[in-house]
Amino acid sequence: MGKKIAILASGSGTNAENIIRYFREKGLDYVSLVLTNRQNAFVLERAKGLNVPCAYFGKSDWENGEAILSMLQEYRIDFVVLAGFLARVPDNILHAYPNKMINIHPSLLPKFGGKGMYGDRVHEAVIAAGEKESGITIHYTNEHYDEGAIICQERCVVMPEDTPDSLAHRIHALEYEFYPKVIDELLNSTK
Template identity: 60%
Template sequence: MRFIAHFSLFCAGRLLQTKMNIAILASGSGSNAENIARHFSNNKEVRIALIITNKKDAYVLERARTLNIASLIFPKEEWITGERIMEALIDHHIDFVVLAGFLLRIPDVLLHKYPNKIINIHPSLLPKFGGKGMYGDRVHQAVVAAQEKETGITIHYVNEYYDEGEVIEQITCPVLSTDTPEQVAEKVHALEYAHFPRVIEKILFNH
């Protein structure tokens, strides 16, 4: 595992405000989003302030309602320039952005506004099985088809290319010759739930 932090000034600045506000971006069910939100629910320094999705029927919206977290929907065409999304992040005083199952490219305007403050989780050991169109079950099917001996998760900074940002941390799990894609998915999901909130906390507090 390796960890790279770019937050010395950011962490110093957090002392000037009550809480750091995080926005979570998700396109689907949002189980990782909920797991992160619950992890930080009693944290005195971090608040999940906003959940954003690109799909009006994404179940993450229901999770946001249950958790009493503000949510917004921006359809695919809004992500071409990203101007309205940036306005929303500014309006909600967002300090840090987490992608948790978000499937669209992050527009340049957001990358420039939040340099090294946008992270993503990918369900494989990048650079293997990454890139546009490689998400969810497609990744696990590819891992099994390639007869990989191990897989895992990659948490990385987001840049202008799909799944090519600087790696923060990778955690592995074995792939047995008898494993189905569904069984691989279960192992990977367990890693996501156990480690994604922990890594977010490491980045925010630089420890």
């Protein structure tokens, strides 16, 4: 497998920036492209600031996927990383990257996953359910939200006094620590 990564993100892009910086600190410019489904997503500014090519595609492009797939092919992308990406990935893109597209979810799947379960909604649900632990799940992406094969999970304690914000803080720390390492391991374990 090559070493050209595309990151798909919908929001501020902290995970995207963390991944880009992780590889650059190792002297590797693996992240070749950042794509978003939100015109004003701050991830675009982060990518530009790090000199990573980036683009926005509107809803109809994400529904049929052709223009996005064409750009991924133009940049010779080998591996796709979802980092806070909140749209469904079209089937033609999924099929072009079998076992080469991963996502991170802020809970211990299969709990608290599925359509509409992201960000604070997940943390609120974890706390409301009285869970004693939460964490992150890194998994392969397939046709169903948060149902791809699990690659790894990392855990943290849910404290009795936790708020969605305090839990999110610990979850983000796990994301920043483990997501780039798992991507690195996957890239180096596949030929």
